[in-house]
Amino acid sequence: MIYEHAQSKTRIVRWLYSPTARALGALAVVFVLGIIFNADGAFLNWLTHRDMLRAVSVYGILACGMTLVIITGGIDLSVGSILALTAVSFSLLTIHRGISAPLAIVLCLFIGAACGAGSGLLIARFSIQPFIATLAMMVFARGLGKLISGGQKISTAVQIPDGSYSYVEAPQIFTFLNSKVAGDNISVVTLVFLVCLIISWILLTKLRPGRYIYAIGGNEAAARLSGVPVSAVKTLAYGLSGLFCAIAGICQASQELQGDPEAGIAYELSAIAMVVIGGTSLRGGRGGIWLTLLGVLTIGYLEKILSINAVGEDKRLMLTGAIIIAAVLFQKTRK
Amino acid sequence: MTQRQKRLLKMDRICKAFSGVQVLSDVGFDLYSGEVHVLAGENGAGKSTLIKILGGVYDDFTGQIHLGSEPVRFKSVNEAFAKGISIIHQELSLVGPMSVAENIFLGREKTRGLWLDKTLMAKHARRHLANLGLDLDVSRPVADYPLGIQQMIEICKGSGTFFRQAKDGSDPLRIIAMDEPTSALTEPEVEKLFGIIEKLKNQGCGIIYITHKMEEIYRLADRITVLRDGRHIATAAAAGLDKDKLIQWMVGRELNQQFPRHLAKTGEVRLEVRNFCIHGSGGKTGRRSVDNVSFRVRAGEILGIAGLAGSGRSQLLGGIFGTYGKSVTGRIKIDGKQFKPVCPKKAVKAGIALLTNDRKETGLVMEMNIVQNTTLASLSGFSPGGWLRPKRETAAAAKQAQSLQLKAASLDQPVESLSGGNQQKVVIAKWIQTDPAILLLDEPTRGVDVGAKHEIYRLMNTWSKKGIAIVLITSEMPELLAMSDRIIVMHRGRITAEFSRDSATQEKILAAAMGEKVPA
Numbered sequence: 001m002i003y004e005h006a007q008s009k010t011r012i013v014r015w016l017y018s019p020t021a022r023a024l025g026a027l028a029v030v031f032v033l034g035i036i037f038n039a040d041g042a043f044l045n046w047l048t049h050r051d052m053l054r055a056v057s058v059y060g061i062l063a064c065g066m067t068l069v070i071i072t073g074g075i076d077l078s079v080g081s082i083l084a085l086t087a088v089s090f091s092l093l094t095i096h097r098g099i100s101a102p103l104a105i106v107l108c109l110f111i112g113a114a115c116g117a118g119s120g121l122l123i124a125r126f127s128i129q130p131f132i133a134t135l136a137m138m139v140f141a142r143g144l145g146k147l148i149s150g151g152q153k154i155s156t157a158v159q160i161p162d163g164s165y166s167y168v169e170a171p172q173i174f175t176f177l178n179s180k181v182a183g184d185n186i187s188v189v190t191l192v193f194l195v196c197l198i199i200s201w202i203l204l205t206k207l208r209p210g211r212y213i214y215a216i217g218g219n220e221a222a223a224r225l226s227g228v229p230v231s232a233v234k235t236l237a238y239g240l241s242g243l244f245c246a247i248a249g250i251c252q253a254s255q256e257l258q259g260d261p262e263a264g265i266a267y268e269l270s271a272i273a274m275v276v277i278g279g280t281s282l283r284g285g286r287g288g289i290w291l292t293l294l295g296v297l298t299i300g301y302l303e304k305i306l307s308i309n310a311v312g313e314d315k316r317l318m319l320t321g322a323i324i325i326a327a328v329l330f331q332k333t334r335k
Numbered sequence: 336m337t338q339r340q341k342r343l344l345k346m347d348r349i350c351k352a353f354s355g356v357q358v359l360s361d362v363g364f365d366l367y368s369g370e371v372h373v374l375a376g377e378n379g380a381g382k383s384t385l386i387k388i389l390g391g392v393y394d395d396f397t398g399q400i401h402l403g404s405e406p407v408r409f410k411s412v413n414e415a416f417a418k419g420i421s422i423i424h425q426e427l428s429l430v431g432p433m434s435v436a437e438n439i440f441l442g443r444e445k446t447r448g449l450w451l452d453k454t455l456m457a458k459h460a461r462r463h464l465a466n467l468g469l470d471l472d473v474s475r476p477v478a479d480y481p482l483g484i485q486q487m488i489e490i491c492k493g494s495g496t497f498f499r500q501a502k503d504g505s506d507p508l509r510i511i512a513m514d515e516p517t518s519a520l521t522e523p524e525v526e527k528l529f530g531i532i533e534k535l536k537n538q539g540c541g542i543i544y545i546t547h548k549m550e551e552i553y554r555l556a557d558r559i560t561v562l563r564d565g566r567h568i569a570t571a572a573a574a575g576l577d578k579d580k581l582i583q584w585m586v587g588r589e590l591n592q593q594f595p596r597h598l599a600k601t602g603e604v605r606l607e608v609r610n611f612c613i614h615g616s617g618g619k620t621g622r623r624s625v626d627n628v629s630f631r632v633r634a635g636e637i638l639g640i641a642g643l644a645g646s647g648r649s650q651l652l653g654g655i656f657g658t659y660g661k662s663v664t665g666r667i668k669i670d671g672k673q674f675k676p677v678c679p680k681k682a683v684k685a686g687i688a689l690l691t692n693d694r695k696e697t698g699l700v701m702e703m704n705i706v707q708n709t710t711l712a713s714l715s716g717f718s719p720g721g722w723l724r725p726k727r728e729t730a731a732a733a734k735q736a737q738s739l740q741l742k743a744a745s746l747d748q749p750v751e752s753l754s755g756g757n758q759q760k761v762v763i764a765k766w767i768q769t770d771p772a773i774l775l776l777d778e779p780t781r782g783v784d785v786g787a788k789h790e791i792y793r794l795m796n797t798w799s800k801k802g803i804a805i806v807l808i809t810s811e812m813p814e815l816l817a818m819s820d821r822i823i824v825m826h827r828g829r830i831t832a833e834f835s836r837d838s839a840t841q842e843k844i845l846a847a848a849m850g851e852k853v854p855a
Contacts, residue, residue, distance in 0.1 A: 208718040215711055218700035225658065225697055226712035226765065227683035285702040 019279035019287070023294035026277065026327045030301045039308040046185065048304065054187035056300035058083075058255070060293070061248040062271040064196045065116070065241030067292045068204070070275050072234055073217040073284025074123065074130035076241045078137035079248075079271055080264030082115045085145035086249030091154035091259030094171045101173035109246045115141050116242020120235035134238075138268070145261040155258035170257050177254035189251045196244055200289040203240070209233055217284025274299055277327045298327065340367040342403070343509055343541040344389070349398035351384055358384050359396070359565045366510065366541040371532060373556035373573070374545045376585055377756065377784030380562040382545045383424075386512040389543075390422035391415035413442065419509040423516055427489050431478035436460035438477050439492045463491045466531070481645060483520050490516055490528065511535060512543040517551065518782055521643040521810065522845060529555065547784055548811065549578065561585055586786040595789075596818050597796045598836075602634035603670070605804035606655075606773045611665035613647070613654045613828075624650045626828035628665075632773070632804040637795060639807045639819025641844045647828035648808050649692060652775040656689040657682040670772060683712055686772035690762060690779055692808070694755075698762040701751035705743055706732040708750050709764045735764035740790055756787030763794065774798060777808045792818060812841050826850040 015021055034043040042048050062079045069076040086108045093104040115137060122133040157165040180187050204210040212233040215223040224230045253259045278295030280287025302323055306316045344366040351359040359381045366372050374382040388396050391409030400407050402418055409415040412422075429438050436453070439460045445452040460473040469487055477485055490513070517525045532542055532555060544555055552559060556573035561584040568584045613625040625647045632638045642648040654663045657676040667674045674685050682689070691697040699708055706725075709732040710717050717728045732746050739760045743753060750761050759779070766774065776795075780788045795818060799805055809815050815822065822839045824832040824847035832847035 206723055208714055208721050208723060211707065211711075211714060211718075211723060214703060214707075215700045218702040219696075221697045222700055223711070225656070225679050225689060225691060227680040228711070229680055285700065 019291055020294075022330060023277070023279045023291050023298070026330060027294050027298045027301070030298050030305070030323075034301055034305045037305060037309050039305075039310075042308045043305065048308065050180070050185060050187060050190075052300045052304040053190045053193075055304070056296050057187065057189040057193040058248045058252050059267065059270050059274060059299075060193040060296040061196045061244050061251065062267055063274040063292050063296055064193075064200045064289065065244030066268075066271040066275050067200060067278075067280055067287065067289055068213060068237045069130070069241045070272075070280055070282060071204070071213050071217045071284060071287050072237045073220065074234070074237070075134065075272070075282070076116070076119070076238060077131065077134040077268050078115065078119060078141055079241065079245045080267035081138045081141035081145065082112050082242055082245035083249040083252060083264035083267060084259075084261055085115065085141045085148075086112045086246040087253040087256075087263050088145045088149040088154055088259035088261050090250050090253045092148065094173060095154065095156055095168065096158060101171060104173075105250060108250055109243055112246025112249065113239045113243040116245065117235050117239035119242075120238030123238065124231035124234040142261075149259065149261045151261060153258045153260045174254040174257055177251055178257070189255065192247060192251055196247060197289055197293055204289055209236055213237055214285055217286075219285070270299070273324050277324060340369050342366070343368050345399075345401040346385070346389065347399045347401070349385065349388060349396055349400075351381075351388060351393060351396040357565055359388075362398075362562065362565070362567045364560055364567070364570075366543060368509070368539045368541050369536050370557045371536060371542045371544055371555045373552050373559045374543060374562065375547075375552060375559055375581065376562040376568075377754075377786055380585075380784075381565040382562055383514055385562070386422055386514060386543060386545065387424075389415070389510075389512060390420060392422070416443070421511050423490055423492075423511070423513045427485055429477045429485055429489060429492075432476050434474050435464075435471055435477055435480075435488055436473040438488060439463060439473075441492070460491075464488075466491075466534075469527075483524050483645075486516065486520055487524060487527070490531070509539075510541045510543065512545075514545045515547065515782065516544075517546070517548070521645075522812075522848075523643070547782070547788075549581075549785075550813070552581070553578075563587055582785055585784070595792055595796065596637075597800075598820060599635035599796070599799040599802075601636045601820070602802060604631045604668075605634050605670055605802075606632040606806070607666075607668040608655065609666040609668075611651070611654065611667070612663065613650055613659050614662045614664070624828050625654055625663075628825075628828075628830055630823055630830070632806055634802040634804055635799045636820050637799055637805040637807055637818055639809070639815045639822040640825060641812075641815055641822055641848055642808075642825035643848050645827070646825040646848065648825045649777050650828075651825070652689055652777055652806065652808065653691075655682070656687055656775060683769055686770075687775065688712075688766035688769055688771035688773070689775045690766055690777060692778035692781060694758055694762050698765075699750050699758060702749055704749050705736065705741070705746045705753075705761055705764075708761050709735055709768055712765050713769045731768060732764065735768060736760075739764055739767075739794065754784075756783045759783050759787065759791070763791070767798075771803060774803050774805045776805060778810065779807070780809065780811070780814065788814075812844070815844070816841065824848050 038044055062083065066076055066079060089111055090104055090108045093099045093107060094101060119133045119137040122128045123130050156168050156170050158168050160166050177188050177192070181191070204213065212223065212228050215226070215228055216230055216233055220230060249264075252263055256263070274295040275287070275292050276282060276295070277298050278287070278291035278293070280291055299320070302320060303316065306319060311319070342365060346362070346364040349359050349362045350357070362381065362385060364385065374385065376382050384393070387393050389400065391412045391414050394408065394410050407418060409418070430441065433441070436457045440456045445455045445459070457473050464471055464473070469484070469491070471480070471484070477488060480488070516528060520528065532544075535542060546552060553573065558570060559573050559576060559581065560570040561568040561581070563585065608631070609629045611625060611628045612623050615622045615624060628651060630638065640648045640651070650659070653659060655667060655676055657678045660677060663676060667676060669685050669687070676682060679689075695701070700711065703711075706728050710728045717724050717731070729746060735741070736743070736746065741760045741764070742757050750758055753761065759782075763779070779791055783791065795805060795807075807815070807819060816839055819839070820836050822834045822844065823830050824834070824844055826848055827850065831850060832843070834843065
């Protein structure tokens, strides 16, 4: 092999310009802010970090699926609605029907994956734009969630035949998913998020479909002409996004001890923001799951720092908006 | 060159680097009125960068530019344009859904107050196009026109303004730079373009012309400047410059033979196509872009397909490869076995490889690296049970890179950072990695420099020796004549003639391509 263009930059310099370094940089800035505005040492306490991680886990799980979809060059607007649908389904199945937790989980995962694969099929087979197809799924899944819940929150208050309510004990799975392990130092939902990250990482970097996801996002026509099963891979990506929504929905139901048909509104926007802040390109073909983790942590820490410093929600939202732009601009500056 | 001609442009000691990689070092260049100055050199030599600096696309360079005697340094394209410099870029800069007129006036719209003067723009656009010998509906979207026409619109966008300004008596457009303008044009369109260039020349314009095509260089050039690896190698008058000398300047070594076709022993029929049709949107009764085509290719044979733009030859290859799905009829046999071209995936499995004519749009995944692009079409073999085996992939890609003489800093490099010729080699590597029985090559040397072209010809010989059946489409007549064992000619979706290697001539092929009856 003949080498051309002698490398004028060292590995380290080139790494500094990589998306990973930029995303890490953004996170570091936020972290340093936290150390400066540490709210009388609250930021230096591990429990603050534990709670932050717990708070972002559900979003993070959604962001895992969103990352897959965005790398194919698509978008999934339906994640919040599918989350609500599966949260409601999970509560109904376990609290009201008394179905065993493993079976209920499998059923919910199936519902989520089916919704996602549904949008995937619309996109892959019928060439409907991802924005439109998942927008439709967003509305549809929200409606379905309301239908099966009767528009009510499905909680441990169960209506008995005489019309009054009695409280039943929450199923064990709820308490387990809402608990903390390792000497109360880490939440179970955070571990679930970690597992989702690892699954996505293996898929994207170790498995053939992952390579195809990047290829389709990078150049769909070239991928198709190379014999890549484009429709199947797209359906898989959206199906997995739906599956992650179901996981998030189960976690959300456990945390709230109820299935709320109104849950997850605007979650898709948070998930997209996290993926984008990480540095995964909305144009597809570029990015990765660890970048998404960095994005999730950046937003998580930002919100946490603002809240421990008692910044009101109004200013918090405005600042978050500004920081999203700052982070993305920071990533764009090349050269 | 006469003494009366005045110097329009002088670029002196131009240096430019992209993120640490020096692409131009101390390059000098000048241009006189009424002259065509050809910039020649391999891909990556820095020709396009040089004219982009002139056109105000890049402003972070060192060195001086003088227009006449006035020193200039353009910060934007419009600044350069205002000084009478127009660049026709290699990549089309047209907005597909916008109309022809809107595209021609994009960024310099005619207005009356705040309002767009659409009538005036349409009128001017029509006049400019007429100057190029084109009669188009200027209100139709550019995307409705074939690539060749789009290229002419692009040229009109750059040069058309000249005619208008000259008429106004205001400062006319004096310098036009064209970066491989003919790469997507058919013969007659090229002729038209050359006519335009002649016209511009006579009106005192200076033309910078970048091309890889030898016959264009000698046809057009008054002077030739050769760049290699970002350095100025030589500037010489075209008249009397020896072809071999020129090539030697460009590649830095001698190429003894331009087209080294070694005829291989042909074997069994590998690809047989019978009564093949591609039906348009009108269903089976509608217009057919490929109409009742039958041919055979034997092992080790190179079948050339000639035809003008719109002859349906690219569609024919696409159809065989399965890109038209169910809208095809006819029979295809591969090594005697029936094959139904329903999708590219099946075609790859059946041993067909299609090198498309546009590596950026349909060949490469630019973000992915050399290894990943090389294994994309044969990934199943590198991922038993679905798990990727990166080491095996790298080993395979390294082997391909070696045999294709791919020049790259590392195999982890994204292909977008490679030069055109090396990108083409990656696409080729991808298809050779699938170990194809049939290789369909659609313009394999488009936008590729002399050295890489030569290597691609050499590879075609190797493949045919291995018994691969090759179908070759190329718009470069000498290439077609030299590399094909047999040539079929298409016109409006039909085969109009077939020639053996010995009986084929440029004139006969062109006549058949234009639909005339030609005895073989």
